[in-house]
Amino acid sequence: MYLIFGGRSGEHEVSLMSARNVLEAIDKSRYEVIPVGITREGRWIRSGDPLKALLEGVERGGGIPVALLADPGVRDLVPLASPGDAAPGVSAARPSGDPPAVFFPVLHGTYGEDGTIQGLLEMAGVPYVGCGVLASAVGMDKAVAKALFAQAGLPVVPHRVFLRPRWEREPGLVAAEAEAAFGYPCFVKPANLGSSVGVSKPKSRSELEGALAEAFRFDRKVLVEAAVDAREIEVAVLGNDDPVVSVPGEVVPGREFYDYEDKYVEDRARLLIPAPLEPAQAEEARRLALAAYRCIDGAGMARVDLFLERGSGRFYVNEVNTIPGFTRISMFPKLMEASGIPYPELVDRLIQLAIERWRDRQ
Ligand code: ATP
Ligand code: MG
Ligand code: MG
Ligand code: MG
Incomplete structure (x- = not known):
């Protein structure tokens, strides 16, 4: 099983925490786990200890390792039939026709939770944990x-959606429209993110303007919602x-x-x-x-x-x-x-x- 973590996302650190727990919990007598780290810049790390490298901020790695996705050699690494089939950490050879190794993207936010890596894995024809392209993107x-x-x-909570080009052109009008629709407090959030990164709860016009600027740092699309x-x-x-x-x-x-x-x-x-x-x-x-x-x-x-x-x-x-x-x-x-x-x-x-x-x- 390939465990993929890190990534080009505002939730990079959160992914490292999740990945560490999965690595610790996984039954290594049943799965051979190959950690694959992705740096904040999108470089892939396969060798050594990728989790440690990312935690320590060591930036080394290359482009998307297409070979990893296509390598028929990894087909041996499917979950073993039952515990005790092989010594811990040792993969058993499987008859042909078995699925290739499973990819587990423990990536939150952009380029991980949003359908992009799912598309890559889909094209490579490998099984992966979680939602497919559409569900991830939506x-x-x-x-x-x-x-x-x-x-x-x-x-759903009443909300409005604003795009960055309009906000750049007429920030005052965008704020006025949001203010008229929802008053204060309201919630401002980037459309595509998680872990509350870029989310704020403005209580005044000036806070709303700051909240919009903050959310637009992360996304070209921002929601303003009624506070519930x-x-x-x-x-x-x-x-x-x-x-x-x-x-x-x-x-x-x-x-x-x-x-x-x-x-x-x-x-x-x-x-x-x-x-x-x-x-x-x-x-x-x-x-x-x-x-x-x-x-x-x-x-x-x-x-x-x-x-x-x-x-x-x-x-x-x-x-x-x-x-x-x-x-x-x-x-x-x-x-x-x-x-x-x-x-x-x-x-x-x-x-x-x-x-x-x-x-x-x-
Ligand atoms: P995550 O993916 O980590 O759950 P997120 O970044 O996708 O978070 P939301 O879950 O939409 O963002 O919002 C984060 C938090 O902000 C919510 O858990 C809640 O505390 C608050 N919040 C967001 N929208 C509203 C709202 N309309 N009314 C009241 N509280 C809100
Ligand atoms: Mg949430
Ligand atoms: Mg979320
Ligand atoms: Mg989330």
């Missing part, structure tokens, strides 16, 4: 995802055609909202698993999560983020994360664990799902 683009959710009758006073409910989905839907969890942010600091720097956000919900609310959350997953044609896995508005009790579908945070203490693995699938088994299932999807597409 899940990453909050504007397109919301349009599809709305069209499927799923509740809401509890944050997250649901994990695992599977291809007939997915498992986890119990809902709840994030209680330690800061004003669940921003980057709160997710990865401070340690004050609390994860409640299962979320303290009425049974009917929990069912509604799971129903919406599955509907959102199907709406983008999800496969493998995703974490669906919902808002449960205080007062009205209304749910909104916020977004689908197709490569959710994957450390042992991340919400996705914890939700799966609470639903009867512990971390090592989760990795196993993802690999099996990758092979299943690959077979379906042959």
